[in-house]
Amino acid sequence: MKFRHPLPASLKRHPTYMKLIFYFVSANVLVLGISFALLYWQSSKTLLKEIGDHSESLLVNSARNTARLMEWALEFSFSSSNDSALKVYALSDQYSDFDTFEVWSRLMDIKNANPSIDSVYLINDYTNTVVDSRLGLNDAGAFYDQDIIERLQDPVTANHSVLIPRTLSLPLTGNTPKEVMTIVRFYEKGSSISAFVMNIDTHNLMTLLQNNSKYANRSVTVLNDRDETVYSSTALDQKQIAELRNHGSKAESGWKLFHSRTQGEQLMVYAGTSIKGIQDWTFIETVPKSVILGKITVLRNTSLILFFVLFVASLTVTVLISKRVYSPIQELISRVMRQHQAEKPGLGYSANELDYLSNVFIAQRNQIDELTEQWRLNKFLGRERFLRDFLGETYHSAEEIGSQFVEWGIDLPKDQLSVAIFRIDHFSEFSETYSEKDRRLLRFAMSNIIQESLQSSKHKLQTVDMGDDHVAVVLSAPLSEEYAKKLQVSQQLIEQYLSVGTTVAWGRMLPSLTDMHEIYMETYELTQERFRFGHRALIVKAWLPGAPGELYHLPVNKERQIAQALSRGNADSVLEVIRSAVVKLREMSYFECKMSLITLFMDIRRLMQEHSGQPLPSSWGLTSIEKQIIQQETMENVVPWMEALITKTLEDIVAARSLSKNVALIEQADRFIEEQLTDPNLSAKMLADHLDLSVNYFRSLYKAETNQSITDKISEKRLTFICQELISSDSPIEPIVQNFGFSSLNTFYSIFKKMYGMTPAQYRRKHRNGNTMENI
Template sequence: MKFRLPLLAPLKRHPTYMKLIFYFVSANILVLGISFVLLYWQSSKTLLEEIGDHSESLLVNGARNTARLMEWALEFSFSSSDDSTLKVYALSDQYSDFETFEVWSKLMNIKNANPSIDSVYLINDYTNTVIDSRLGLNDAEAFYDQDIIKRLRDPDTADHSVLIPRTLSIPLIGNKPKDVITIVRFYEKGSSISALVLNVDTHNLMTLLQNNSNYAKRLITVLNDRDETVFSSTPLNQEQIAEFRSHSSKGESGWKIFQPRNQGEQLMVYADSSIKGIQDWTFIETIPMPVILGKITVLRNTSMFLFFILFVASLTAIVLISKRVYSPIQELISRIMRQHQAEKPGEGHNTNELDYLSSVFTSQRNQIHELTEQWRHNKILGRERFLRDFLGDIYHSVEEIGSQFQEWGIDLPEDHLSVAIFRIDQFSQFSKTYTEKDRLLLRFAISNIIEESLQSTKYGLQTVDMGNDHVAVVLSAPLSEEFTNKLQVTQQLIEQYLSIGTTVAWGRTLPSLTDMHEVYMETYELTQERFRLGPGSLFVKAWLADVPGELYHLPVDKERQIAQAISKGNADVVLEIIRSAVVKLRILPYFECKMSLITLFMDIRRLMQEHSSQPLPSSWGLTSFENQIIQQETMENVVPWMEALVTKTLEDITAARSQSKNAALIEQADQFIEEQLTDPNLSAKMLADHLDLSVNYFRSLYKAETNQSITDMISAKRLNYICQELLASDSPIEQIIHNFGFSSLNTFYSIFKKVYGMTPAQYRRLYKNGNAVEREINR
C-alpha cells in the first residue's frame, strides 16, 4: 500500500523547482559550513601562532643564554687546564705533598669560580691517582667516579670527551645521584688519560631555561647531537627521545602541534644552539593543548548558535529566490515544445523540464555533427588523399588524372603546372617538441597560411599535407619574380604566426600531368640545398646555376699540415684548414657537398688515429657523422660540431702524452731518492736541479702525481731503513740516525714519535725482543 501526501503532489509536477531549492540549500549549507570551519580554524590558528611564536622566542632566548653559560664553562675549563702547575703535575711520575696541596688549592679555586661547577678532578695516569676538589688525593681504582675513568680508557668513548651528559653519585652525602655535564681536557690524548675533568651541575645550568614560562605540566628536554639527554624535567625513555627527535628539525627553531603516543595533543617548541661549534644542543618544550586552548571551546559554541540563526534566515530567502528563477525556465520550455510540436511533460515524455530541453538540443547537435563529418569525409579527406597519391605515386594516363580532378572538384589549368614545397627546418627538434597530433595541426595551419597568402593571386593552387616535415603546393603559375616574392612573403608569414622556420623550393614546369611524381621528387631534393646555403632559404630550379658535380679532396700539402699540427697538439691549424675547405664546399651541389664533407671528416679521422695511442671514440664513426648531418640539417650546424670534436680529441691526445711524460719524471725522482738517501743535503731543490726543473713546479707535479710531498717521501724512506737497522744491529741510535741523512736529532725524534707513537729506544726494545722470542719458538 502506498501512502500519498497531498502537499507534495504540486512539487512532484515541478522537479526542476525542487532541484533549484535543493541546489541553493546545498550551496548555502556548504558556504556556511566552510565559513564556520574557516572562522574556528583561523581563530585557533591565530591564537596558536601567537602562543607558539611567543614560546619559541622565549625558548630561543633561554637556549642562547644557557649555551653562553655552557660556553663560559667550556672556555674556563680549557683556560684552567693550561695552568702549568696542573699540567706538570698531571704528567709527572712523582710529586711531593706540598705539590699535591698546591694543585688541590687550584682545583678548589676553579670550582669556586662559578656556582654551576659541581666538582673538578685532575687525573694523573702515570701515578694512577686522582685529585678531586671534593675529596683530595685518591687512587684511581678506589675513586668514586669510576664512570669517567672507564670512558677515558675506552678509545670509542674517549673521542667524545667534551660535554658528556651523565649522572654522578656524590660521596659524603649518601651517594646521592646528581645530573652533570662533564668536560674533559686531555694533556696527552692517545698516549695517556692524564686530564683535567670539570663537572657542571646540570640543574644549576638550566635554571634560566626552567624559569621561561609559568605553564602547568610543561616538559623541558635538552638533547645533544648524539641524541643523549643532557637535561629533562621528567625522566624520558629512548622511545620518547626518538619521538621528540623525529618531530624537531636540527639546526632550526620553531613550533608544531604534536601528539605523543598514548597522550593528548601538545604544543611542541624547539630550538637549536651550538656550543662553540663542538656540539649542538636541541632545546624542546612541550605544553598540553588543554592548558592553551581551554577558552576557545566557548567561542566555538557561540559561533555555532549564531550560524544556525543565519542558516534559517538564508533558507527562507532561498525559497523565495527559487520561485523567481524558475518562472522564466518554465516559459522557455513551453515555447520550445510549441515550436517543435512536442508532447507536454507527463504525456509520454520525460517530466523533467531541463532533461527535455537538453534532449532537444542534443538531437540538433548530433544532426549537425553527422552532416559536418559526412561533408568533411567526402570533400576534404578524399581530395587530400588523392592529391597525396598524385604526388607520391605514378598515374598511368592523363585521362585517369583528369577524371580524378573532376571527381574531387580540383580546378588546375594544365599549362605552367609546377610544384612548390615548404619544408620545416630543424625537424628533429620539432618532432621532440610536438606530438604527432600537434604536428598534424601545425601542417594544417601551414596549408591555410599558404592558401590565404597565394590564393589572392590570379593563379590556381592546391596545398597537400605530405606528412613528416613538409607541405607541397601544386600550382599553375609561370616563372616570374612576382610569384617568387609571393612565396617568400608566405614563408615569412609562417614564421611570424607559427614561429616555424621553413625552406621553400619551386621546381620546374611539368611537361605533362603524368610527370607530377618525378617533378615532386626533384623539388623535394632541391630543398636539400639548405645543407650548404642554410635554413630559411628559397630555391627556384630554373634560376639555379649548373655547377660541375666534382667531389672535393683534401690536398696532400694540407694533409701534411694537419698531421704536423696533430703531432704538436695545435688545434688552430687543423680548424683553419677545415674552415678553408668548407668555403670551397659551399659552391658544390648538395650531394657532392655532403659527400665531400664526409670525405674530409674521414681523412681527418685517419690522421687523428695515426697520432693517437688509443682508439678514437665512437663520435668519430661514419654513422655518428651521418646522424649529425640528418639532425643538424645544415653545414653551418654540422661544422661547429666537427670542430668541437677535433678540439676535444686533440686535447685528449695531448693530455695522454703529458701524463706519460710525468710518470717518467716521477720514476726518475724516486730512483734518485733511493741513491742519495744517506745524503743529508737531499731535498726538493736537489731533485729539481737533477731533473732540470724549477723547485715550485717539481713540488706541485710530485704532489699531484703521488698525493705525497717530496719531504714526506724522503722521511718515510729514511724511517723505514732506520727501523730495519734498529732491529738488525746493536749500533747506537745516534749513529744510525746520522748514517741515514738526518742532521737534526730533535727533528728525527719528533718525526719518529709522530709516526710510530714511541721513541726509537722503545721501538727497538719492543720489536727486537718480540723477534727474538719468535726466533726461539721457531727454533
C-alpha cells in the same frame, strides 16, 4: 478508511520541483559546511600562529640568557685555569702536602664562586693524580670520574674537550647520577693530559629554560652541533633525538607542527645560539597540539548551534524560492509540447520535465551539427587528399587536374605556379618527443599560420600537409624579393606561436600542371641547402648558382701537416687544418659538401690509423660518419661534433702511447730510491736529475701514477728499515736514524710519530715485548 497524505503523489508528479529543492538544500549545506570548516580552521591557525610566535620569542630569550650563563662559565673556567699555582702544580712531577692543600683550597674557591659549578678537578699526568674539589687528592686510576680520564686519553674525543654533555656519577651519595657540562683546559695538549676540568650542573644552568612556560606535558631539549643531548626534561632515545633534529633547523629560530612518532601531533618551537663561536646549541620545546587547542572545542560547539539555526532558516527560504522558479519552467514545457504535438511525459518520453525539454532541443541541434560537420569534413579531407596526390604523383593531363580544381573548390590559376616548402628544423629530436598525432596537429597549425599570413596578398595559394617534417605551399606569385619577405614573415610567425624553427625553400616556376610532382621534389631537395645556410634560412632556387662545383680533396701538403701533428699528438694543428678545409666546403652545395666531408673524414681516418697502435672506434666507420652528417642538418652543428670526435680520438692515441713510458719511469725511480736510501741528499731533485726530467714535471707524474708524493715514498722506505733495526739491535736511536739518511732528529721524530702514533723508544719496547711473549 485509511487517510492518505496528498503530498507524496504531488511530489511524484513534479520531480523537477523536488530536484530544485534538493539542489538548493545541497548547495546550502555545502556553503554552511565550508564556512564552518574555514572558520574552525582559520581560528585554529590564528591561535597556533600567535602561540607559536610568542613561544618562539620566549624560547629565543631563554636560549640567549642560558647561552650567556654558559659563556660566563666558559670564561670563568679559562680565567681560573690560568692561575699560575694551578698550572705549575699540574705540570710538576713532585709536590708536597702543603702544595696539594693550597691547590685544593683554590679549587674550592673556584667551585663556590657560582652555585652552577658542580665540581672542579686538576689532573696531573706526570704524577698520575687528580685533585678534586669534592674529595681532595686522588689516584688517577682509582678516581671516580674515569669517563673524563678516558676522554682525554683518546685523541679523537680529546679534540672535542670543550662543552662536553655527559652524566656524572657522584661519590659519597651512592653514585647518584647527575647531568653536567664539562669544560676542559689542557696545559700541554698533545703531550700530556694534564688539564683543568670544570663540571657545570646542567639542571642549574637550564633554570631559565625550565621556567619558560607552564604548558602541561611540555618537553624541553637542548642539542649541540654534534647532535649530543645537552639537556632534556624527558628521557629521549636516539630515534626521538634524530626526529627532533630533522624538524628543528640549526642556527635558526621558528616553530612548526609535526607528527611525532610516539606522541601524536606536536607544536615544536626551536631556537639556535652559539656559545662563544665554539659550539652551536639548538633549544627545542615541544607541546602537544591537543593541549593548545583544547579550549577551541567550546567555540566549535557554539558555532555548530549557530549554523544549525541558519540552516533551518535557509531551508524555508529555499522552498519558497523553488516554487517561484518552477512555475515558468512548467509553462515553457507545456508550450513546447503543444507546438511539436509531442506525447505527454511518461508515454515514451522521460517523466522529468527538464530532461524532456532538453531532449527536444539537443536532438534538433545534433542533427544540424552532424550534417554540417560531415559536409565540412568530406570537403576538407577530399581537398587535402587531392592536393597531396597532385604534388606527390603525376597526373596524366591538365584537363583532369582542372576538373579536380573545380570539384574541390581550389582557386588556383593553371600556369605561373611554384612550390614553397616549410621544413621543420631538428625534426629527429621533435619526433622522438612527440607522437604522430601531435606532429599532425603541429603541421595543421603551421598550415593555418601560413594561410593567414599570406592570404592578404593579391596572389592565390593553397597549403598542403605532406606529412613527416614539412608543409608545402602552392603559389601563384611570381618571383620577387617582396614575396620572399612575406614567406620569411610566415616563417617568423611559426616560430613565435609554435616555438618551432623552419627552413623555407622556394622552387622554380611550373612549366605546366603535369610537372608539379617534379617541381615539388626539386624544392624539397632544395631544403637540404640549409646544411650550408643554417637553420631558419630562406632559400630561393633562382638566387642560387646553377652549375655544380667540384668535390674537395685534402691537398698533399695539408696531409703531411696533419701526419706531423698526429705524431706529436698536437690536436690544435690538426683542427687548424680541418677548419681551413671547412671554410672552402661552406661555398659548396649540399651534395658536393656532404661528399667532400665524407672524403675528408676518410683521409683523416687513414692518417690516424697509421699513427695508432689499435683499431679506431666504430664511430669512424663510413656509415656512421654519413649518418651523423645527415643528423646534424647544418654545417654549424657538424663542425663542433667533428672537432670533438677528432680531439677525443687523438687523446686516446696519446694516452695509449704515454702509458707504457710512465710505468717504466716509476719503476726506475723506485729502484733508484732503494739504492740511494742511506744518502741524506736523496730528494725529488736528485731523482729528477738522474732521470733527466724537470723537478715539477716529475713530482706531478709520480703523484698521478702512484697517488703518493716522492718525499712520502722516501720517508716510508727509510722508516721501514729503521723499524727493523730498532727491533733487531740495541744500538742508540740517533746513529740508526743518521745511517738511513735523516739529517734532522726533530724531523725524524715528527714523521715517525705521525706514521706510527708513538716514539721510537715506545715502538722498540712494544715490539720487543711482543716478540718475547711469542717466544715464551
